[in-house]
Amino acid sequence: MKKKHALTVGVILLAATFLAWAIWQGPDSGPPQVQNLRSWQEADAPGGYEVEMEGGRRVPGFDHRLHLLSGIERFRIPLANRFDFPMGSTDGALTYNAQAFWEMNERRGGRHTGDDLNGIGGMNTDLGDPVFSVANGLVIYAGTPSRGWGKTLIVAHRTEDGEILQSMYAHLHSISVAMNTVVQRGERIGRVGGADGVYPAHLHFEMIDANGLSLSPGYLMHRTNRIDPTGTLEARRGPGPPVSIDLILENAERDQAGF
Ligand SMILES: [Zn+2]
Structure with a gap:
């Protein structure tokens, strides 16, 4: 009996922790903004592609300092x-x-x-x-x-x-x-x-x-x-x-x- 009780408490605690974490995270902030494929930045679109940025879709500026050799x-x-x-x-x-x-x-x-x-x-x-x-x-x-x-x-x-x-x-x-x-x-x-x-x-x-x-x-x-x-x-x-x-x-x- 004692063991079962402990398990229930454990599960509840786990669920509560997850709920708190989910609330703390807030709503999904959307995909990361893409700068350039060949860069250190989080990239999933080739350079020169229009991407969603603040103020609408546009081709992001190219930062040569982040350009790696292919x-x-x-x-x-x-x-x-x-x-x-x-x-x-x-x-x-x-x-x-x-x-x-x-x-x-x-x-x-x-x-x-x-x-x-x-x-x-x-x-x-x-x-x-x-x-x-x-x-x-x-x-x-x-x-x-x-x-x-x-x-x-x-x-x-x-x-x-x-x-x-x-x-x-x-x-x-x-x-x-x-x-x-x-x-x-x-x-x-x-x-x-x-x-x-x-x-x-x-x-x-x-x-x-x-x-x-x-x-x-x-x-x-x-x-x-x-x-x-x-x-x-x-x-x-x-x-x-x-x-x-x-x-x-x-x-x-x-x-x-x-x-
Ligand atoms: Zn010089």
């Missing part, structure tokens, strides 16, 4: 067993670093997210000089994210330890490769510019440690996924011969010929 993109990123410099010779000769990585810039209110590489002649003397992919890679961004960034490229590289690193080339005068192109180390991918007159010509060059597209302002107070560009290149020179000076000259000639 399976196919990751598969196509080639092995990068050697990294060279993006301007001048393979070891960066004929250029200087006008504003180093993580230097504080009081005027811009933050620390510099890349290296500003400039031709040794200074100012606009490097306008139109070739910009090379620092390693074998896949072009995962080619476009103009803002007026300040100007024409910008991001190339993804697979390192020998399986990590994905990205190189970013900004303020370009022109872009010579399309999105999703596989490029080789030393291949000309663009020309040095000044974001269409916003700055004297130079290459803003970043190295990024990320698995998705990650465009940020050029000055930050927190390091996020930006890594020291020149330091990374120097640490990852790796095996293999340097790109021949012939290829660099050939690129320069093609540049002058307007290809």
Whole structure:
């Protein structure tokens, strides 16, 4: 008898707890709002689809900070067993670093997210000089994210330890490769510019440690996924011969010929 009684009390308590929980939960708040399929956010509709949002159905804004590389993109990123410099010779000769990585810039209110590489002649003397992919890679961004960034490229590289690193080339005068192109180390991918007159010509060059597209302002107070560009290149020179000076000259000639 005693046991049965205890069981009844237990069941009642359980039912009461569940009822309290159900009341506390309130009415169903509806499905989670969808932002983009390839994102960390709760997603169940492809990007570009209209979804129910406050104020009616519309296509949600795209937040590139939450954009991950797709399976196919990751598969196509080639092995990068050697990294060279993006301007001048393979070891960066004929250029200087006008504003180093993580230097504080009081005027811009933050620390510099890349290296500003400039031709040794200074100012606009490097306008139109070739910009090379620092390693074998896949072009995962080619476009103009803002007026300040100007024409910008991001190339993804697979390192020998399986990590994905990205190189970013900004303020370009022109872009010579399309999105999703596989490029080789030393291949000309663009020309040095000044974001269409916003700055004297130079290459803003970043190295990024990320698995998705990650465009940020050029000055930050927190390091996020930006890594020291020149330091990374120097640490990852790796095996293999340097790109021949012939290829660099050939690129320069093609540049002058307007290809
Ligand atoms: Zn810069």
